[in-house]
Amino acid sequence: MPDEKPYKYENLPIPTYDEATSSRSPTPATSRPNEASNNEERQGLLGDEARLPVPTRRIGYRPPPTEDDESRRDSLDSLEFLGSDEGRDSMAAEDAEMRREMDEMEIEEPPAEQSRWGKRISSISQSLHFPFKFRLPKWKFKMPEMDASIFILLARMFALLVVVGLAYLLFMSDFFSNASRRMGGQMFDPGRVREWLQEQIDSEKIRDNLEHLTAYDHLAGTQGDFALSNWIQQQFLNAGLENVVRDRYDVYLNYPKAGGRAVEILNADGSVKWKAKLEEDNVYPEERRQQALAFHGHSKSGHVKGPLIYANFGSREDFKRLKDSGIDTKGAIALVKYYGSQGDRSLKVKAAEQAGFAGCIIYSDPAEDGFVKGKAWPDGRFMPADGVQRGSVSLMSWVIGDVLTPGWASVKGAKRLPVADNPGLNKIPSIPLAWRDAQILLQSLKGHGQAVPPEWKGGVPDVEWWTGDLSSPVVHLKNEQDEVEQQPIWNVIGRIQGVEQSEKSIIIGNHRDAWAYGAADPGSGTAILIEMARIFGELKRHGWRPLRTIEFASWDGEEYNLIGSTEYVENNIDKLRANGVAYINVDVAVSGQDFQASASPAFEEVIRVVMDRINNPVRNGSTLLQLWEESKSKLEGLGAGSDYVAFQDIAGVSSIDIGFSGERFPYHSVYDNFEWMEKFGDPGFLYHHMLCQVWSLLVLEMADNPILPLSMPSYATAIGKYVEDLNQWAGSKGANQAGKPKWDIEPLRAAALKFKGDAERYRSWETYWRNFINNNGGYEQMDVSIIRQSYNNRASDFETLLLDLEVGGGVPGREQFKHVLFAPQAWSGYDESFFPAIRDAIEAGDWKAAEKAVGTAAKLLTIASEQLVEGDL
Numbered sequence: 009m010p011d012e013k014p015y016k017y018e019n020l021p022i023p024t025y026d027e028a029t030s031s032r033s034p035t036p037a038t039s040r041p042n043e044a045s046n047n048e049e050r051q052g053l054l055g056d057e058a059r060l061p062v063p064t065r066r067i068g069y070r071p072p073p074t075e076d077d078e079s080r081r082d083s084l085d086s087l088e089f090l091g092s093d094e095g096r097d098s099m100a101a102e103d104a105e106m107r108r109e110m111d112e113m114e115i116e117e118p119p120a121e122q123s124r125w126g127k128r129i130s131s132i133s134q135s136l137h138f139p140f141k142f143r144l145p146k147w148k149f150k151m152p153e154m155d156a157s158i159f160i161l162l163a164r165m166f167a168l169l170v171v172v173g174l175a176y177l178l179f180m181s182d183f184f185s186n187a188s189r190r191m192g193g194q195m196f197d198p199g200r201v202r203e204w205l206q207e208q209i210d211s212e213k214i215r216d217n218l219e220h221l222t223a224y225d226h227l228a229g230t231q232g233d234f235a236l237s238n239w240i241q242q243q244f245l246n247a248g249l250e251n252v253v254r255d256r257y258d259v260y261l262n263y264p265k266a267g268g269r270a271v272e273i274l275n276a277d278g279s280v281k282w283k284a285k286l287e288e289d290n291v292y293p294e295e296r297r298q299q300a301l302a303f304h305g306h307s308k309s310g311h312v313k314g315p316l317i318y319a320n321f322g323s324r325e326d327f328k329r330l331k332d333s334g335i336d337t338k339g340a341i342a343l344v345k346y347y348g349s350q351g352d353r354s355l356k357v358k359a360a361e362q363a364g365f366a367g368c369i370i371y372s373d374p375a376e377d378g379f380v381k382g383k384a385w386p387d388g389r390f391m392p393a394d395g396v397q398r399g400s401v402s403l404m405s406w407v408i409g410d411v412l413t414p415g416w417a418s419v420k421g422a423k424r425l426p427v428a429d430n431p432g433l434n435k436i437p438s439i440p441l442a443w444r445d446a447q448i449l450l451q452s453l454k455g456h457g458q459a460v461p462p463e464w465k466g467g468v469p470d471v472e473w474w475t476g477d478l479s480s481p482v483v484h485l486k487n488e489q490d491e492v493e494q495q496p497i498w499n500v501i502g503r504i505q506g507v508e509q510s511e512k513s514i515i516i517g518n519h520r521d522a523w524a525y526g527a528a529d530p531g532s533g534t535a536i537l538i539e540m541a542r543i544f545g546e547l548k549r550h551g552w553r554p555l556r557t558i559e560f561a562s563w564d565g566e567e568y569n570l571i572g573s574t575e576y577v578e579n580n581i582d583k584l585r586a587n588g589v590a591y592i593n594v595d596v597a598v599s600g601q602d603f604q605a606s607a608s609p610a611f612e613e614v615i616r617v618v619m620d621r622i623n624n625p626v627r628n629g630s631t632l633l634q635l636w637e638e639s640k641s642k643l644e645g646l647g648a649g650s651d652y653v654a655f656q657d658i659a660g661v662s663s664i665d666i667g668f669s670g671e672r673f674p675y676h677s678v679y680d681n682f683e684w685m686e687k688f689g690d691p692g693f694l695y696h697h698m699l700c701q702v703w704s705l706l707v708l709e710m711a712d713n714p715i716l717p718l719s720m721p722s723y724a725t726a727i728g729k730y731v732e733d734l735n736q737w738a739g740s741k742g743a744n745q746a747g748k749p750k751w752d753i754e755p756l757r758a759a760a761l762k763f764k765g766d767a768e769r770y771r772s773w774e775t776y777w778r779n780f781i782n783n784n785g786g787y788e789q790m791d792v793s794i795i796r797q798s799y800n801n802r803a804s805d806f807e808t809l810l811l812d813l814e815v816g817g818g819v820p821g822r823e824q825f826k827h828v829l830f831a832p833q834a835w836s837g838y839d840e841s842f843f844p845a846i847r848d849a850i851e852a853g854d855w856k857a858a859e860k861a862v863g864t865a866a867k868l869l870t871i872a873s874e875q876l877v878e879g880d881l
Contacts, residue, residue, distance in 0.1 A: 202705060218696075226521060227523065227567075228566075229565070233497070237500050253500075256497070257417065257419065263303075266301070282448055284449075299525075302396040306400050316343055316480045322356030335475060336478055341368070341483045342367070343371065348376070368436060369485065374393075374468060379467075389688040390671075399440065402568065406821075437487040504558045507553045507555060515592070517561035517573060519534075521563075523676045523677075524676070528689055533596065533597035555711065558711050570654065574658075589710065592666070597699045598685075598696050601626070601670055606645060606665045607664035612723075613722055618702055647832055648838055658811075662804075724767040731757050738846075749855040752859065770802070770876040780792060802876050810872055811828075812845075828864060
């Protein structure tokens, strides 16, 4: 059936924000990045020189809904509300309420500038009483007259002596250290803080957050996305987070044009025989919730025609099989399935391009995520017949972030690469499709090419499976789109300042943008992030502060190519390499009941400690750790696919990604909505509650444990396994076999063995410290505190020292990735991979380059290992 949508795309100028949401006229202004206030933000986004959020134009990416009910203020006006008289009155009332609570709890309001011990002695006037007071004596005699300058000099010398004496008395007697820990022990017992955080988590609030987040679609750079950035910024401010800012970048994005996409079977004369519907059925009847169109992010624009050929999962091996069977694919249109032997959709398109195809169609097969697996929506959790999996086809394994600024931030005035022949983009157009439409295409292949092998058959009903060939029906693939080279996107950042090492940061993040409503991906994570900001902010209101700074981040543009987080990393790279302690990521927080974690091996011990403190109310009250062990789960390595990549692989910040997963769900479709989550994903929001506990306790351990819980012995054990796995894999590729150059892994094996010894020696100081504290009644002398902080810094710096920062350093051909242990695999981006430069070289048959990469990895591992035990601890 032809597309009968009653609207036509018009290439109109982008209206101002006010024009798009009301009848008011805009006020021109100059764009400025990273602004926190509403007026400044509006100037930066709405000025003559800036590009606005993509407006509705009735093509799917909608503005935020408007509400007539003033009792529910829309998120678009949230920042303006803050600056109004009403907003100021509201905040003043909230401030008065907070003071009343503090009076009832007998907690003094902390001073504007707290000392480094501010967290521990926030109510020192109530907890510590001096039996004496310092006062200047009253002189009984009259001072003789003298020159005023001499008097001033003597007074200054006396004051200096008093200050030095007091400093000696207080610091050398461990007054501040002991007093602070005494106060900390009474007010903020670590065990009680953990219990309090767990008690405060409110499943209903998480549910309400998710309902708001899924009220309208919010593709990166659109008005819905902008509205949610306002709303999240308001939630951070309400929670009492500090330095709340909107962090803007201008990046390359594409958007579909209504009527600009088509998949058609043509008659011999070129007329249209059949046309795919493309779009899903309407999920919601309300006009304001009109759903986003189905397309591929960062796909190439263009019209292509060619015979249709089916190629299974679209892996390089699948295309090779077609070639080996004598099927010519040059100029054809590839039809491939999602998932399978090539899980990365962008690499399916790249493999098709390399095999000579002119275009690529990727469809959702019910054997992978539909009725073959179980009941489909609305009766079950799986993808229905009309469901379409959107997604990006930029080459995330090769370039992350803004593809026009790989390796540097996309700020105003930045150098930009051209879109044409960009290393991060495919060169043939592609489009996603539901199996409802793919069924017609597959049926049209009957009798063309060859009958497929059994393992190539999918679950689409009423199909005889044939490959097709150059005699197949001709298909027209049209993909016209808006391409915007500098489209604003907005991260939202808030902080809770640390008191011992405020420069050191624990960053926690989740992306905000979604292909449609995004209940599981990423709304479940965002809903929990907002709840965490609330409970940590409440803890802060009562005087608590962490030892290290906590940064809360809502990333934008993740779905296109991990853009917001990568640009943030590139814009703050020196700070993160010097002071980034850990990054804790949640993407799809909840889509099932099985806890999953992927991380740097340094998290091996702390994640187990956290899981052991959480009971699973669904499964007989067992702890999460017990269930983890019963299922023989393990901490996986990091591949690609979410916002941890830039932190781990570019900045060298130890990273972890956590969530509850399960069977497949209507991924990246309009059916990943609030109703699906409430009915099938997590009825009762029990797993959201548990994930909030895991995330919160993990943050608490990383930010407030006196000893930073990054386990170097666990890291050493993991590296030993990585080396042996690499050696076996290299053997499977012909290492040291007849006709192959000799390849020696011994330098890397020796470095791993040395690290194992150094890691154990490093850990021994922690045992000494704990014994020392226990033997001194919980008190820590100032010199011991300084050594402890140095000890923590060494663990924090270890990951950064594994970066290849030499000129031209990084994975050859993919130099944006600097870590010698972690990076996406070149042709299997989502899977874990270790020693990427070595593997890339062996895959390419370049054994000399592989030997060089072994030397680099061994050298950096040795340097990182030695810094752990360098000098005295």
